[in-house]
């Protein structure tokens with residue numbers, strides 16, 4: 001771990017009382033301004049060699065679970081791309097290269113926690129128990145793919161950039177009001193979302209209220225075709241935490257162990273009542289934004305190749321092999337099992353015929369609302385007219 005000032009981060013939020021300087025009339029202008037630091041975390045180097053000092057305390061079974069989840073996420077991503085290219089599903093966003101961020105952060109969560117994500121967290125969603133075919137349904141326009149049994153604490157995909165950060169803060173606030181001391185919220189979003197007002201409002205109130213939220217920004221360097229340097233002049237995204245008086249941690253987003261450790265520490269802090277954390281997970285979007293995009297028009301091939309060489313999967317695999325937890329026969333068995341799972345999900349998806357065209361109206365509010373019902377009736381009426389017209 002390269003640490004700028006680990007202690008400063010650990011002690012940054014020890015109490016929920018506002019710092020003295022924030023009290024009205026207490027400013028002492030003769031004092032020097034405070035100096036802030038952010039932590040940078042890397043535990044596995046790019047070849048998968050471990051830095052033993054910071055090796056997380058993860059049992060072999062957990063490490064294998066993490067790797068298997070990442071392999072499954074990659075296989076699902078590959079298949080979604082093929083299905084879209086074959087015209088069997090609609091436009092789909094892809095998560096290749098983000099498996100360490102999605103899966104390692106989810107591994108650090110417990111069942112009482114809430115998962116609040118965007119559309120680029122497939123690996124985490126699968127770990128929360130979402131069926132593989134949900135993505136196929138959802139990206140084929142079927143609302144049925146947005147929920148799943150047991151998924152009450154896993155919010156549907158948020159396509160609206162940044163909106164889910166406010167939901168995360170509200171949920172964490174409610175959990176605290178209900179006295180759920182073991183519950184925290186993990187909220188995922190992209191680098192582009194940090195330019196939205198929602199990001200700033202959410203971080204501000206999360207800190208003011210000291211609610212248990214872990215904000216994880218997947219900085220994949222792109223917001224569609226807009227590069228990171230046109231999004232913000234800040235040297236890091238993690239440093240945006242400083243303005244809101246919360247710890248800001250930058251992690252190597254292709255290092256599953258660093259992502260796990262940063263999330264684990266932030267969740268522990270949240271559960272101790274020490275408030276929110278902002279984690280910036282640095283990675284690269286190695287595929288198109290969605291299947292409707294052509295990144296060859298704006299990405300440099302050399303830059304892409306550089307990042308492809310840092311692929312999080314072989315990196316974690318090398319670590320497991322070095323620890324004698326993984327070998328070729330386990331890989332073969334896993335690849336076959338994952339292929340079978342994905343094949344089965346495609347078959348389940350393609351055999352479904354029971355779609356309800358007005359399903360989106362079911363999910364707007366928790367209870368029936370007359371305005372929504374008016375809109376539902378209008379929609380169904382139009383649909384019937386179209387069907388009658390052939």
Ligand SMILES: Cc1ncc(C[n+]2csc(CCOP(=O)(O)OP(=O)(O)O)c2C)c(N)n1
Nearest residue numbers: 120159160161190191192193220222223224
């Ligand atoms: C409020 C809002 N504005 C604009 C869009 C259109 N849009 C879809 S994805 C995207 C880029 C988001 O980039 P980033 O937050 O970095 O996430 P990434 O796609 O890289 O995961 C934009 C602008 C949207 N969905 N919602």
Ligand SMILES: [Mg+2]
Nearest residue numbers: 190191222223
């Ligand atoms: Mg992005």
